[in-house]
Amino acid sequence: MFVNILHRVTPGEMYPYFLLQQDYVHQLRLKVTLMVQIDAMQDPQIVADVKRFHDEYGDEIALSLSLGYDSPEFRQTIGAPEEFLWLYSTEEKRFIIQLAVDYFRKTFGYDPQSVASYHLDAISQQILKEICPPIKIAVAGCFEEGVKVFHGCNHSWYLFNEGMPWGPWYPSKTHTLRPAENETDWTGIIGVPHLSRDLALSFEGRNDFFASHPANAQRGLVNVGYEHPYDYNLCDLYRLQEDFNDGFSYYNVFVSPAWLAGHPTIQDPNEVSQKLYHDLLEYFVELRERDHLSDMYMHEFADWYRQNWHIGTPEVYLAKEVLYGSKKHYFWYIDPFMRVLIDTHQGGSIGDLRPYIGKTPVATGSDQKDLMIGSYPYVIQSIYRTGTSHHFMDGARTTLLVTHQSETLDLCCCKTRVANVQKDASGTRLTLTPAHLTFSNGLSLSIETEYYFAVGAIRITRRLLTISDESSVLTAREYLKGGYGVTEYPEDMHGIVLSVDGDQPQSLDYAYRRRELCSDHAQTVMAVIPQITTSVTLEALTPALRGSVVEGLLFSPYYTLMLDFELLPRREITTWLKLNLAK
Amino acid sequence: MAEIKPRKIMRCPVCFARENDITLMKDEAEYYCIHCSYHGTTEDITAMYADLRKKYQWNQRRVTLDELRKL
Numbered sequence: 220m221f222v223n224i225l226h227r228v229t230p231g232e233m234y235p236y237f238l239l240q241q242d243y244v245h246q247l248r249l250k251v252t253l254m255v256q257i258d259a260m261q262d263p264q265i266v267a268d269v270k271r272f273h274d275e276y277g278d279e280i281a282l283s284l285s286l287g288y289d290s291p292e293f294r295q296t297i298g299a300p301e302e303f304l305w306l307y308s309t310e311e312k313r314f315i316i317q318l319a320v321d322y323f324r325k326t327f328g329y330d331p332q333s334v335a336s337y338h339l340d341a342i343s344q345q346i347l348k349e350i351c352p353p354i355k356i357a358v359a360g361c362f363e364e365g366v367k368v369f370h371g372c373n374h375s376w377y378l379f380n381e382g383m384p385w386g387p388w389y390p391s392k393t394h395t396l397r398p399a400e401n402e403t404d405w406t407g408i409i410g411v412p413h414l415s416r417d418l419a420l421s422f423e424g425r426n427d428f429f430a431s432h433p434a435n436a437q438r439g440l441v442n443v444g445y446e447h448p449y450d451y452n453l454c455d456l457y458r459l460q461e462d463f464n465d466g467f468s469y470y471n472v473f474v475s476p477a478w479l480a481g482h483p484t485i486q487d488p489n490e491v492s493q494k495l496y497h498d499l500l501e502y503f504v505e506l507r508e509r510d511h512l513s514d515m516y517m518h519e520f521a522d523w524y525r526q527n528w529h530i531g532t533p534e535v536y537l538a539k540e541v542l543y544g545s546k547k548h549y550f551w552y553i554d555p556f557m558r559v560l561i562d563t564h565q566g567g568s569i570g571d572l573r574p575y576i577g578k579t580p581v582a583t584g585s586d587q588k589d590l591m592i593g594s595y596p597y598v599i600q601s602i603y604r605t606g607t608s609h610h611f612m613d614g615a616r617t618t619l620l621v622t623h624q625s626e627t628l629d630l631c632c633c634k635t636r637v638a639n640v641q642k643d644a645s646g647t648r649l650t651l652t653p654a655h656l657t658f659s660n661g662l663s664l665s666i667e668t669e670y671y672f673a674v675g676a677i678r679i680t681r682r683l684l685t686i687s688d689e690s691s692v693l694t695a696r697e698y699l700k701g702g703y704g705v706t707e708y709p710e711d712m713h714g715i716v717l718s719v720d721g722d723q724p725q726s727l728d729y730a731y732r733r734r735e736l737c738s739d740h741a742q743t744v745m746a747v748i749p750q751i752t753t754s755v756t757l758e759a760l761t762p763a764l765r766g767s768v769v770e771g772l773l774f775s776p777y778y779t780l781m782l783d784f785e786l787l788p789r790r791e792i793t794t795w796l797k798l799n800l801a802k
Numbered sequence: 803m804a805e806i807k808p809r810k811i812m813r814c815p816v817c818f819a820r821e822n823d824i825t826l827m828k829d830e831a832e833y834y835c836i837h838c839s840y841h842g843t844t845e846d847i848t849a850m851y852a853d854l855r856k857k858y859q860w861n862q863r864r865v866t867l868d869e870l871r872k873l
Binding site (some may be wrong): 367370371372373424425428438440441442443446448449451452455456458459462481483484485486487488539541542543544546 | 809822823825837858866867
């Protein structure tokens with residue numbers, strides 16, 4: 220596993236705690252990248268310390284673009300300060316980036332190779348690469364930081380940054396969080412997340428409670444005093460991903476000094492916070508000594524990644540929940556065309572789907588239509604948009620509905636687990652443990668689901684493995700209920716077109732009328748969503764009995780795509796879920 | 803190990819249960835929340851924090867890489 224450790228060079232009353240962090244890494248002989256902001260570069264003592272750390276220990280000196288712009292030039296030109304770079308206008312971003320790079324060059328005598336910002340929008344990345352070509356790598360996003368953290372911070376933390384990769388990626392020119400398709404599409408800077416998050420609990424809850432940041436876990440009341448096995452467990456969860464990604468895994472830790480010294484969201488005394496941070500660093504050393512971990516400067520890691528991880532390479536993550544002790548599995552898949560989450564505790568339904576293939580352009584800033592919302596749009600987000608039904612109607616999700624006589628059972632009600640992951644040159648296959656269903660008349664059956672991930676498409680295979688009475692007549696409905704959006708609130712669905720082919724081909728323009736179109740022997744059912752330049756299609760490979768599409772209502776603003784099949788023993792039902800660019 | 807004393811800054815345990823960080827105010831008698839109607843002493847709050855931690859059934863369990871592979 221590769222590890223980047225980052226320290227924020229924070230002037231003022233927190234500076235002694237930065238020095239404490241530095242003592243830790245130097246005593247442990249760990250490589251650290253120092254993120255220096257403009258205001259710190261104006262303090263001669265801090266500059267002298269940073270230079271000494273570089274000369275004596277080799278620490279990488281890098282540029283922080285997150286905070287601390289204060290300088291005479293900044294006050295004179297920008298005047299009204301926005302909190303973060305990605306929220307300024309393009310003209311102001313250019314001024315600030317030029318100012319920061321100039322300060323860095325003047326202070327240290329060379330160009331930085333690494334930068335950090337909680338979110339570094341694609342416009343800023345391209346300006347940065349133009350002004351400072353040696354830049355290789357940037358902290359450019361916080362995995363799944365958005366709605367849940369906004370709520371959790373009393374609606375005061377305006378970082379909307381969801382739908383991004385969990386690990387390093389090649390940011391695209393039209394959306395920093397979308398992995399580039401090719402060299403032309405790439406900003407020229409490698410992105411890494413702000414921290415490594417728990418890919419089970421950051422989906423279900425706040426990402427800033429469950430991360431490679433011991434004080435974040437303290438914020439979530441995860442530790443019990445000095446007891447904090449979760450910090451090691453999470454690190455090992457990332458190591459586990461080497462099993463599925465050709466031996467590759469990446470972890471980073473970026474703890475600001477304030478987290479070790481009286482942060483208002485931490486009720487533990489400072490000595491506990493400091494000890495927990497030190498313990499995690501010690502664990503890195505222990506792993507390094509066993510050749511399980513390589514600590515690198517950010518620019519070093521950028522070189523490795525560029526040489527060894529080609530643009531477009533898919534990555535997977537098998538998340539296992541180890542704090543509540545549910546043992547729940549989530550499976551994540553990402554490539555330049557989509558990011559998918561399979562929720563095994565809901566029968567293997569899709570819990571989150573980001574259709575990167577639509578290349579929805581998003582940029583943050585006061586002069587951009589998206590303003591502060593930098594997230595990549597979803598078509599399914601089952602936490603924000605209901606998922607399976609448990610109050611009123613269901614919402615965004617997929618499932619298989621199995622009908623026998625007049626009774627229908629929903630695979631979402633079955634717990635499954637990841638049985639096998641196979642990732643090779645031919646693609647990625649995920650097989651789940653069988654889902655067991657029992658009808659009220661006692662008829663029982665088990666169904667296995669397999670996903671195959673290809674370019675912008677997911678092949679879903681359902682196999683009826685066992686059935687207590689083979690003479691029973693069963694139908695199965697492949698079901699996708701979608702929406703689109705970037706938050707928990709619905710967007711305007713006008714303009715969406717739903718269609719079905721088959722014996723009675725039909726289409727409708729979305730008007731919140733809950734109309735249903737049905738056609739015998741349909742092969743495809745489709746929703747075209749012009750707002751995000753994306754289409755979503757279910758396409759039957761196994762001949763379908765019929766297909767149907769259902770429009771939503773204002774009280775249930777979704778579209779539903781369905782294909783019905785005969786479900787027969789020892790037979791497969793195979794369907795493609797296809798995403799495409801649609802203008 | 804020595805007893806760990808809580809800091810004086812406390813978050814509302816009721817709001818925390820909703821995953822919301824709200825810093826409690828304090829008057830002479832006790833802490834109180836301006837986001838909800840919770841109020842209580844340091845001891846009350848500490849006890850509620852302990853209750854909140856019960857949801858993390860594995861918060862004191864080390865799960866090694868080998869165990870994760872089998873999980």
